[in-house]
Structure formats: structure tokens, C-alpha cells
Amino acid sequence: MAPPRNRRPGFSRRAQYGLFIGYVGAIGGALIGAGLLLLSTFNPSAFSTVRGAISEITTPIASSLAWVRRSVSGVPEGIGSYFAVRGENARLKKQVADDARVVTRARTLDQENRRLRALLQLREVAPERVVIARLVNSSSSSTRRYATLNAGAWQGVQRGQPVREAAGLIGQVVETSPNTARVLLIVDAESIVPVRRTSDGLPAIASGRGDGLIDIRSASVAAQGFKPGDSFVTSGTGGIFSPDIPVARVVRTTGDVAIAVPSANPDALDFALVQRAFLPDPVTAPSPSPAPGAPAAAP
Structure with a gap:
């Protein structure tokens, strides 16, 4: 079935206002563009002034929109960097703890080694x-x-x-x-x-x-x-x-x-x-036994 030839928006006031504003905007934009075209052709200096004024107005808006765009696009990267830094921080903390245990063990072994060396030197000079x-x-x-x-x-x-x-x-x-x-x-x-x-x-x-x-x-x-x-x-x-x-x-x-x-x-x-003791206990000398055949001592 062919669409109706009547394209009026009917009795909707909102649709009518929207269509009217669209027409006004289109016509206004065409007039502004034609005026700028004529101004740039017949009076370039005035056109430069107008262009500078428009740039002054639009530049802050464009910069703000660009900052918002960069911020939104950087959110995934920031989240990924956060988790990456957190994981790296945990790894470095574990490495520091492992290194601390190794250093403590090395210091203990060094002290024990020094004591053993001193004892070995003492053993060499202590014959007792x-x-x-x-x-x-x-x-x-x-x-x-x-x-x-x-x-x-x-x-x-x-x-x-x-x-x-x-x-x-x-x-x-x-x-x-x-x-x-x-x-x-x-x-x-x-x-x-x-x-x-x-x-x-x-x-x-x-x-x-x-x-x-x-x-x-x-x-x-x-x-x-x-x-x-x-x-x-x-x-x-x-x-x-x-x-x-x-x-x-x-x-x-x-x-x-x-x-x-x-x-x-x-x-x-x-x-x-x-x-060993500095002076060992004295050894008691055995008493001499009597010679064979020797007369017994008189009582």
C-alpha cells in the first residue's frame, strides 16, 4: 500500500514545533553561511575578525570536549595499570621479604663461621x-x-x-x-x-x-x-x-x-x-714390693 501523500505531523504540537525549529535552523544556517561567504569575498579583514571571535568562543568548548574524550578513553588503561602496579607491588614486597630472610641467614652463618674460625685457631695453639x-x-x-x-x-x-x-x-x-x-x-x-x-x-x-x-x-x-x-x-x-x-x-x-x-x-x-686441667692430678707411686727371700720385718 502506497504511503499517504499528506506528511503533516497532525495535531501534535511538539512535532510541529520541532519541525518548525528544524526549518528555522536550516534556513538560519544557510543565511549565516551565505553571509560569511559574501563577507570573506568582499571584506576579508572583517571575515578574519569574525573568524577569530568564533575561534575564541569554540576553542574552550573543544578543549573541554577533548579532555573528556581522553579521560573516558583512558579509563580502561588506568584500570589495567592499577592492577598491574598492584601485582608488581606485591611481587616486590615478596622479593624484599625473601631477600631479608636470605640476608639474615647469611649474617647468622657469617657469625657462626667467625666463631668456628676463632675456635680452630684456638685449637691449634692449645695443646691441652x-x-x-x-x-x-x-x-x-x-x-x-x-x-x-x-x-x-x-x-x-x-x-x-x-x-x-x-x-x-x-x-x-x-x-x-x-x-x-x-x-x-x-x-x-x-x-x-x-x-x-x-x-x-x-x-x-x-x-x-x-x-x-x-x-x-x-x-x-x-x-x-x-x-x-x-x-x-x-x-x-x-x-x-x-x-x-x-x-x-x-x-x-x-x-x-x-x-x-x-x-x-x-x-x-x-x-x-x-x-684438660692445667695441672693433672698427681699419680700415686706404687709402694715397692719386698725382694724375694728377704727376711720379714720384725714385729
Whole structure:
């Protein structure tokens, strides 16, 4: 069926107004274009002025529309960049944590390597060595201070032998079993070590306090004062500890008693060197047996 020839919009006011405005806009645009064409032909300078004024009006609008277009088009890229940066950040954080663990492990190994090197050097110059053993544990939270070695009688460890490391004296073996030994630390309240001051050889007694520190008392009849910084080493008196093993350093004084820190901290050690006693127990000579045929002594 052919469309009706009457194209009037009917009784719709909105359609009629829309059609009217469209016609007016078309006619107005044609007139403006014709006027601009005539102006550019007969008066180019005036046309340039009009064109500049139109550019001043349209340029901000065009710039705003271009910014909106770039912003909208950049949204997907920004979202992708956000997730990419977030993933990269998580990867870098994990890498930093892994590197921190590696660095911590390397520092621990370096410290252990230094201690072992020092013990090896000490072993070369200490002919009275028995064995190098690991300090399994130490009772740092108790007033009685003991440590356990993972070497015992089967490795030659005996009761009374001194235990030390490169930095100084640790203690003395008090109990042994086939593969373990118990060590009385020099910071224990029952520990007593004869020492001497390195500066002048003043004899003194180092006794533990049970709190990780050591009391130093003069063994000389004449009163001798101590001062912070005084260092003490074993004197060899008593025949247990060999001379010149570092024991403690004074940090403060209280009257005739000096309070010192031990040269070797057993809580921070992994290995220790067990030495033989400085003066071994004397061997009792056997009594001579009577010669055969000799007359018995008269009662």
C-alpha cells in the first residue's frame, strides 16, 4: 500500500514545533553561511575578525570536549595499570621479604663461621684441648647457671675440665655421661675462679652472681681498688684453669667488690672448647714390693 501523500505531523504540537525549529535552523544556517561567504569575498579583514571571535568562543568548548574524550578513553588503561602496579607491588614486597630472610641467614652463618674460625685457631695453639662440642642449651632463666655439651666421656670429657671459647672462659665440667656433659658456668653463684688483673697482676677471685654478671674480690691482703675497664684473666692457681684465659671486665664498683661482665656469653654461643686441667692430678707411686727371700720385718 502506497504511503499517504499528506506528511503533516497532525495535531501534535511538539512535532510541529520541532519541525518548525528544524526549518528555522536550516534556513538560519544557510543565511549565516551565505553571509560569511559574501563577507570573506568582499571584506576579508572583517571575515578574519569574525573568524577569530568564533575561534575564541569554540576553542574552550573543544578543549573541554577533548579532555573528556581522553579521560573516558583512558579509563580502561588506568584500570589495567592499577592492577598491574598492584601485582608488581606485591611481587616486590615478596622479593624484599625473601631477600631479608636470605640476608639474615647469611649474617647468622657469617657469625657462626667467625666463631668456628676463632675456635680452630684456638685449637691449634692449645695443646691441652680435648674436644670441640656444641652448647646444646643453657639455663639463662634460672639462678643456677648450667649448660649442656653434646660430648661426654666417650669423647674424652671428664669432670673438672675447663670449658672455654675464643673470647674467654665459659665454665667447668661438673657431670659427664657417655655423650653429654654438664657445665657449671662462671656466672653461677657456686662458681669460683682464681684470676689476676692484666694491668698489674693483682690476684683476685671471680665468683658468679647468678644474674649473668660476676663479682671480683681482691685476694691480696692489702686493699686494692678496682675501676671500670679493669680486665681479668685466669691466674692458673688451683691447677684447673690454665693461665691467661680472659674471664671478665669490670663495669662498675661497689666498695671492695667490682661487678664485671663475662668475656664470653654462653647464651650467644654455639660451640665451645673443652680443655684438660692445667695441672693433672698427681699419680700415686706404687709402694715397692719386698725382694724375694728377704727376711720379714720384725714385729
